[in-house]
Amino acid sequence: MSTVTEQSSNVKIQVKDLHKSFGSxxxxxxxxxxxxxxxxxxxxxxxxxxxxxxxxxxNKLEDITSGKVVVDGFDVTDPKVDINEVRRHVGxxxxxxxxxxxxxxxxxxxxxxxxxxxxxxxxxxERALELLERVGLREKANARPASLSGxxxxxxxxxxxxxxxxxxxxxxxxxxxxDPEMVGEVLQVIKELADTGMTMVxxxxxMGFAREVADRVVFMADGVVCxxxxxxxxFGNPQQARTQDFLSKVL
Amino acid sequence: MEKKRTAAPTGRLARWIAAAAIGLMALxxxxxxxxxxxxxxxxxxxxxxxTDTTFAPFEFRQNGELTGIDMxxxxxxxxxxxxxxxxxxxxxxxxxxxxxxxxxxxxxxxMSITDERKEIYDFSEPYFESGVQMAVAAGxxxxxxxxxLEGKTVVAKTGAEGESYAKSIAEEYGFEVKSLDQSAxxxxxxxxxxxVAVFDDYPVLAYGIAQGNGLKxxxxxxxxxxxxxxxxxxxxxxxxxxxxxxxxxxxANGEYQQILDSYLADPTAAAPSNFFDLLVxxxxxxxxxxxxxxxVTAISFAIAMALGLVFGFMKISGNIVLRGIATTFVNIFxxxxxLLWAFMFYFGLPQLTGWEISVWTAGVLTLSLNAGAYxxxxxxxxxxxxxxxxxxxxxxxxxxYGKSMQKVVIPQAFKMxxxxxxxxxxxxxxxxxxxxxxxxxxxxxQGQQIYAANFRVTETLLIVGIIYFIAIMALTKLAxxxxxxxxK
Ligand SMILES: Nc1ncnc2c1ncn2[C@@H]1O[C@H](COP(=O)(O)OP(=O)(O)OP(=O)(O)O)[C@@H](O)[C@H]1O
Ligand SMILES: [Mg+2]
Numbered sequence: 001m002s003t004v005t006e007q008s009s010n011v012k013i014q015v016k017d018l019h020k021s022f023g024s025x026x027x028x029x030x031x032x033x034x035x036x037x038x039x040x041x042x043x044x045x046x047x048x049x050x051x052x053x054x055x056x057x058x059n060k061l062e063d064i065t066s067g068k069v070v071v072d073g074f075d076v077t078d079p080k081v082d083i084n085e086v087r088r089h090v091g092x093x094x095x096x097x098x099x100x101x102x103x104x105x106x107x108x109x110x111x112x113x114x115x116x117x118x119x120x121x122x123x124x125x126e127r128a129l130e131l132l133e134r135v136g137l138r139e140k141a142n143a144r145p146a147s148l149s150g151x152x153x154x155x156x157x158x159x160x161x162x163x164x165x166x167x168x169x170x171x172x173x174x175x176x177x178x179d180p181e182m183v184g185e186v187l188q189v190i191k192e193l194a195d196t197g198m199t200m201v202x203x204x205x206x207m208g209f210a211r212e213v214a215d216r217v218v219f220m221a222d223g224v225v226c227x228x229x230x231x232x233x234x235f236g237n238p239q240q241a242r243t244q245d246f247l248s249k250v251l
Numbered sequence: 252m253e254k255k256r257t258a259a260p261t262g263r264l265a266r267w268i269a270a271a272a273i274g275l276m277a278l279x280x281x282x283x284x285x286x287x288x289x290x291x292x293x294x295x296x297x298x299x300x301x302t303d304t305t306f307a308p309f310e311f312r313q314n315g316e317l318t319g320i321d322m323x324x325x326x327x328x329x330x331x332x333x334x335x336x337x338x339x340x341x342x343x344x345x346x347x348x349x350x351x352x353x354x355x356x357x358x359x360x361x362m363s364i365t366d367e368r369k370e371i372y373d374f375s376e377p378y379f380e381s382g383v384q385m386a387v388a389a390g391x392x393x394x395x396x397x398x399x400l401e402g403k404t405v406v407a408k409t410g411a412e413g414e415s416y417a418k419s420i421a422e423e424y425g426f427e428v429k430s431l432d433q434s435a436x437x438x439x440x441x442x443x444x445x446x447v448a449v450f451d452d453y454p455v456l457a458y459g460i461a462q463g464n465g466l467k468x469x470x471x472x473x474x475x476x477x478x479x480x481x482x483x484x485x486x487x488x489x490x491x492x493x494x495x496x497x498x499x500x501x502x503a504n505g506e507y508q509q510i511l512d513s514y515l516a517d518p519t520a521a522a523p524s525n526f527f528d529l530l531v532x533x534x535x536x537x538x539x540x541x542x543x544x545x546x547v548t549a550i551s552f553a554i555a556m557a558l559g560l561v562f563g564f565m566k567i568s569g570n571i572v573l574r575g576i577a578t579t580f581v582n583i584f585x586x587x588x589x590l591l592w593a594f595m596f597y598f599g600l601p602q603l604t605g606w607e608i609s610v611w612t613a614g615v616l617t618l619s620l621n622a623g624a625y626x627x628x629x630x631x632x633x634x635x636x637x638x639x640x641x642x643x644x645x646x647x648x649x650x651x652y653g654k655s656m657q658k659v660v661i662p663q664a665f666k667m668x669x670x671x672x673x674x675x676x677x678x679x680x681x682x683x684x685x686x687x688x689x690x691x692x693x694x695x696x697q698g699q700q701i702y703a704a705n706f707r708v709t710e711t712l713l714i715v716g717i718i719y720f721i722a723i724m725a726l727t728k729l730a731x732x733x734x735x736x737x738x739k
Contacts, residue, residue: 061643088649098644102662112648115658157644164649 018067045220091161151182301346308458309361328497377477400426413450464706540697551618559626584624633668
């Protein structure tokens with residue numbers, strides 16, 4: 001922990017010259033990116049540019065080919081680091097929710113805290129209900145995921161990712177698999193989370209939302225960070241031709 | 252004649268292994284009490300006599316009781332001479348092995364007196380004159396002698412005297428000889444018309460006809476060997492003498508002929524009269540068989556599940572060596588017949604290693620390794636069918652690989668695997684019937700034992716089939732119920 005005055009400039013995620021290839025396919029070609037505590041960073045860019053891969057390198061769901069990734073003080077690229085420990089500090093929300101279908105909503109949320117012996121079953125359930133309250137789904141605690149709508153599923157997935165009280169949240173296109181009428185409720189939850197000061201990296205196609213919620217927008221193309229900046233600058237006055245081209249297609 | 256059922260070499264081997272196992276058992280239990288070596292008088296003595304398991308009409312079980320010509324003769328002689336007998340139904344070769352090691356005092360087992368055997372045993376006077384005879388279907392009036400066999404096919408028992416006799420005249424009369432293993436199947440093929448006639452041991456044939464096997468004899472019997480009661484050379488002389496005296500006495504007073512007639516002449520003597528009767532008489536043995544079938548399947552499947560889990564996980568592991576081992580295991584046991592392994596474990600392994608392998612051990616090894624290979628594939632498929640996102644979600648929460656598998660992936664995989672596992676369980680249960688080939692006393696084996704004694708093949712098989720069907724239906728219902736209960 002740094003001093004309170006320096007907190008806003010405290011770096012939570014540090015990415016240095018990150019390379020990632022799948023076989024001969026070089027997907028990330030030297031990414032440099034820092035995320036400060038409390039910062040909300042939105043990553044945008046064309047399909048296949050490596051946004052998901054970047055996000056998945058942050059909690060080592062993908063093996064890192066070369067470069068350095070430091071998350072919450074842990075050097076993820078260090079082979080000796082306890083990656084499970086790191087992941088407890090980093091919540092992740094997936095495009096397709098990935099809720100556990102054989103468990104109730106509450107059990108989905110309790111699983112990690114209880115299995116990792118952070119809480120008793122009763123405490124875990126208590127915590128699950130609190131988190132469900134926060135995403136507005138307390139009454140669904142005993143429901144099976146299959147009985148929920150897409151928007152509700154994603155809100156449960158967010159609650160689940162918050163169960164270990166992570167300091168960082170990663171979202172990979174959290175609203176892309178949703179019917180349009182459900183996008184709003186999920187974005188609302190994410191926005192509330194951002195308002196609490198959570199450090200977040202969001203990969204998104206929702207440009208309006210990125211503009212509203214992001215402290216900084218990162219535009220990726222072909223495995224590199226092409227341009228980044230404050231939302232009004234990047235959306236209002238993009239410098240790079242690639243960025244202008246991309247934005248002209250999606251806005 | 253040379254001893255009946257010389258059969259396939261595997262059969263002989265099986266008996267030797269059984270003999271060895273019984274020898275060991277006897278060593279553990281302690282030698283029988285009544286090895287009365289060369290005593291002066293047999294009066295009041297108890298002798299332990301070894302015999303075969305099923306060789307109708309000489310020895311076979313009826314309603315659980317050991318009966319047959321040998322048994323009746325021996326008991327009548329013992330009564331006449333005032334001694335007691337304790338009969339051990341060991342199997343032919345096992346009985347001889349037990350005699351050699353003095354665990355029994357004598358053997359009576361429809362055994363031909365041969366020069367070879369005379370070197371190690373002392374034989375009684377022959378008590379039965381055997382020989383080969385030819386029979387045709389009861390309704391067949393065309394075949395009345397060998398000269399009618401021109402261009403036809405006959406059946407005979409592999410390795411038995413009937414076969415050598417049939418072959419010796421086959422060229423002269425222009426017929427073909429097909430060899431089969433069991434009397435019962437030979438008679439069935441004559442009735443079914445795939446052969447016109449059968450050459451078999453006269454007493455076996457006569458008994459079969461007496462049991463209503465639907466055949467009739469059409470030629471005179473060709474004189475063959477004679478059967479004798481045996482003791483170890485130079486031992487139990489008093490017993491041997493008493494046997495001879497008693498036999499002479501029975502022949503003189505007509506009891507001997509009575510015993511023979513009761514098996515070979517009276518067509519209604521012992522046969523179950525109708526289907527229901529057959530059912531009632533065969534149920535106890537078949538239930539034992541069913542129990543053994545269920546038990547060997549249950550034990551084997553439990554082991555197969557453990558093997559399948561281990562090898563299934565190895566198959567999806569990132570380690571190329573583990574993957575290679577698992578793939579090899581699966582390919583070996585999926586790529587070879589089950590029966591081959593049954594023979595390999597029961598006959599091959601003891602010879603290679605010198606270990607005693609019981610028929611249960613061999614049976615469980617065979618079934619569990621075979622099913623284990625299939626279960627491994629089911630496990631692999633089940634795990635791979637779970638969305639990889641599930642594992643990622645669990646790992647991203649900070650749960651380790653093992654915990655994630657245990658809590659998230661396996662429960663879902665298991666649910667998907669259940670129908671295939673139930674299927675495999677049923678296949679294993681049915682496959683367990685193949686173990687009859689190594690003498691495992693499962694359901695179909697018991698059925699064979701029954702029709703070997705009463706020659707009612709079709710009806711017995713029908714009953715066995717119904718029992719299998721009911722057992723499998725019940726098992727399926729039970730498994731589906733459990734599936735619904737635990738995999739909601
Ligand atoms: N597991 C993998 N194995 C091989 N190639 C992969 C794998 N994951 C991603 N790739 C490749 O990496 C490249 C970048 O993929 P990535 O999913 O990071 O793109 P993205 O920017 O998230 O695209 P989208 O907007 O479509 O989600 C693509 O060419 C993809 O085919
Ligand atoms: Mg993506």
